Amino acid sequence: xxxxxxxxxxxxERGFDWYAGVPCSYLTPFINYVxxxxxxHYVSAANEGDAVAxxxxxxxxxxHGRRGITMMQNSGLGNxxxxxxxxxxxxxxPQLLIVTWRGQPGVPDEPQxxxxxxxxxxxxxxxxxxxxxxxxxxDAIGPALDRAIAHMDxxxxxxxxxxxxxxxxxxxxxxxxxxxxRTPVEPRARLRELATNPLATRRDALQKVxxxxxxxxxVVLASTGFCGRELYAIDDRANQLYMVGSMGCVTPFxxxxxLARPDLxxxxxxxxxxxxxRMGVFATLGAYGPSNLTHVLLDNGAHDSTGxxxxxxxxxxxxxxxxxxxxxxxxxxxxxxxxxxxFAAPPLDGPRFASLAIRxxxxxxxxxxxxxxxxVKTRLMRHIGAI
Numbered sequence: 338x339x340x341x342x343x344x345x346x347x348x349x350e351r352g353f354d355w356y357a358g359v360p361c362s363y364l365t366p367f368i369n370y371v372x373x374x375x376x377x378h379y380v381s382a383a384n385e386g387d388a389v390a391x392x393x394x395x396x397x398x399x400x401h402g403r404r405g406i407t408m409m410q411n412s413g414l415g416n417x418x419x420x421x422x423x424x425x426x427x428x429x430x431p432q433l434l435i436v437t438w439r440g441q442p443g444v445p446d447e448p449q450x451x452x453x454x455x456x457x458x459x460x461x462x463x464x465x466x467x468x469x470x471x472x473x474x475x476d477a478i479g480p481a482l483d484r485a486i487a488h489m490d491x492x493x494x495x496x497x498x499x500x501x502x503x504x505x506x507x508x509x510x511x512x513x514x515x516x517x518x519r520t521p522v523e524p525r526a527r528l529r530e531l532a533t534n535p536l537a538t539r540r541d542a543l544q545k546v547x548x549x550x551x552x553x554x555x556v557v558l559a560s561t562g563f564c565g566r567e568l569y570a571i572d573d574r575a576n577q578l579y580m581v582g583s584m585g586c587v588t589p590f591x592x593x594x595x596l597a598r599p600d601l602x603x604x605x606x607x608x609x610x611x612x613x614x615r616m617g618v619f620a621t622l623g624a625y626g627p628s629n630l631t632h633v634l635l636d637n638g639a640h641d642s643t644g645x646x647x648x649x650x651x652x653x654x655x656x657x658x659x660x661x662x663x664x665x666x667x668x669x670x671x672x673x674x675x676x677x678x679x680f681a682a683p684p685l686d687g688p689r690f691a692s693l694a695i696r697x698x699x700x701x702x703x704x705x706x707x708x709x710x711x712x713v714k715t716r717l718m719r720h721i722g723a724i
Contacts, residue, residue, distance in 0.1 A: 339475055341366040341508045345377070347478045348406065351486060353433065354378060355395045355597070357388040358408030363437040363500050366508035367408065373512060378596070380625050382589070383617030385413030389420040390586035391621075393430040394593025397578075397714065398556075398601070398723055404486075405593075408435045411457045411499075412450065421464050421495065423582025424590070428714045429493025433485050435471065436461070437500045444502055461497050468497035471504050493711070516624040519687055524656035525668040536696040537673040542635050543568050545673055546606065549680035552576050555602040556594060556721065560587045560611045562642035563699050564635065568606065569706045575720040578713055579706050585615030588632060592622055595630040595688075601721060602629050609636040609650035616658065623663025626688030631679065632659070634692040636669075641699055659690040666690065 345367065356371050357380040358364070371379045382388035385407070392405035399405070409417065414436065425432060440446045440454020461468045467488055472481045485496040547568075550557050557577045559565035565579030580587050591605035612619075612634055622632065634655055640646045656669035665687030668675055671694040679691045706713065718724045 338473055338503060338506050339478065340506050341370040343475050344472070344478050344505070345370050345374075347482060348433075349377070351482050352402040352404040353406050353482075354403060355392060355399075355405035355593075356380070356408060357382050357391045357405070357593075358435075359385050359388060359410065359413055361408075361410035361437045361439070363410070363439070363502060363504065364408050364435065365510075366505040367435070369508045369510040372510065380592075380596070380621065383621050384615075385409040385416040386418075386420050386586065387589040387615065387618050387621060389417045389432070390424060390583065390589040391593035392432045393420065393425050393428070394590040394595075395597045396430045396432060396593075397590075397718060398594040398598040398721060400723055403597070404431075404433065404489075406433045406435060410437045411439055412453050414453070414457065414460050418464070420583045420586050421466065424580070424586055425495050426465065427581060428710045430714065431489035431493050432495050433482075433489070434466065434495050434497040435500055436468075436497050438502070441501060457499065461499070466495050466497050468499050471498040471500035473501075473504050519623070519663045519665065522660050522664065522666055524654060524660040536671055536694055538698070539563065539567055539635055539637070539695050540571065540700070541673055542633075542676060542693055542695055543571055543606075545676040546604065546633060547572055547574075549676070550576065550602070550604055552720075555604060556717065557604045557606060558587050558591050558594070559606040560584075560608050562608065562611075563703065564606055564608055566703050566705055567699065570700075570704055573706070573708070575716055578717050581710055585611045585618070587611065588615070588618050588622060591630060591632070592618075592626060595627050596625065598721065599627060599629055602631065604631045604633060607632060607634040609634065609638060609653075609655070610640045610648045612655060613648055613650065613653070619658050619662040619664075622688055623659065626664065628665070628684050628687060630688040632664070632688055632690045633676065633679070634690070635695050636692050637695045637697045639697050641697060645697060655692040656690065664688050664690045668692075670694070
């Protein structure tokens with residue numbers, strides 16, 4: 338058994354100072370220690386996949402060899418499969434995973450871990466994530482971290498430490514570390530007369546976003562599907578990244594980047610289908626989101642890239658959700674001028690949000706990016722001085 342401080346301080350010496358995750362009783366000492374150290378950063382995510390995406394965003398923007406750790410119970414691996422297989426693996430955004438081994442064969446545990454326990458190693462192997470058991474002796478910590486870093490640096494992909502029961506001694510929590518509650522805002526809705534003013538196209542909206550996101554001070558992260566493809570077709574700029582897969586993860590990804598890089602304005606371009614898939618992240622953004630984070634949701638009421646099947650967004654007030662979750666401002670409209678107003682507004686104490694209703698449909702022959710995910714990531718990191 339080791340002390341929380343022994344691992345965390347060894348990790349800090351190697352550049353690990355960002356943590357995100359969902360608690361597990363095995364992880365309690367680590368979380369409690371990190372929460373009470375003002376020089377370390379911990380974000381309590383709504384689910385494990387959001388935590389993986391958030392640390393990927395930190396990795397994207399981190400300077401000077403800073404690194405991140407995602408912590409989760411092994412039951413949460415199911416929530417993390419999508420970003421682990423189509424974000425961190427695809428874009429080569431490395432992070433250290435600490436995965437607890439509930440239901441380890443031969444160790445009595447609760448019935449919900451009876452299947453996940455035995456298959457945890459196989460799940461990591463299937464996702465091409467090398468792993469080893471978490472160190473339980475002080476002199477084993479440094480070598481384990483060094484092996485993880487060597488793999489991360491060589492491949493650009495995650496490495497996992499699988500924590501067995503009783504690996505870390507208790508550490509008392511004196512302060513729960515809850516983010517400061519923001520003053521609630523009222524969601525605003527502004528609708529036009531659609532009979533005379535048809536909805537804007539996605540292209541109309543994206544052109545406005547481009548006009549307000551200069552190369553030298555902003556980063557634009559576009560959701561998977563036609564959003565990223567159409568942004569690429571309009572203007573492939575060095576400050577843009579086009580998500581592939583990882584549906585719903587553009588916002589926690591953007592949150593990680595915005596937290597790591599307060600010198601940049603980070604814009605997350607979202608869609609209604611993606612937002613509905615991971616609505617829990619609205620609460621995380623509302624609690625932790627900084628003033629340099631802007632969330633733009635383009636709502637056409639459909640899964641456009643898969644044939645136009647309807648979403649349930651027609652009965653959802655995304656601005657109402659954002660306001661209730663603590664965003665500094667939240668507005669929804671069918672007038673594309675709302676994007677101009679969003680970017681023209683003075684700085685606020687927290688993230689800002691706008692949902693714009695747009696028409697369905699996509700231009701014929703819309704190209705896919707020819708720049709590969711690792712190359713677009715490397716180009717962006719070089720552009721913002723992260724490498």
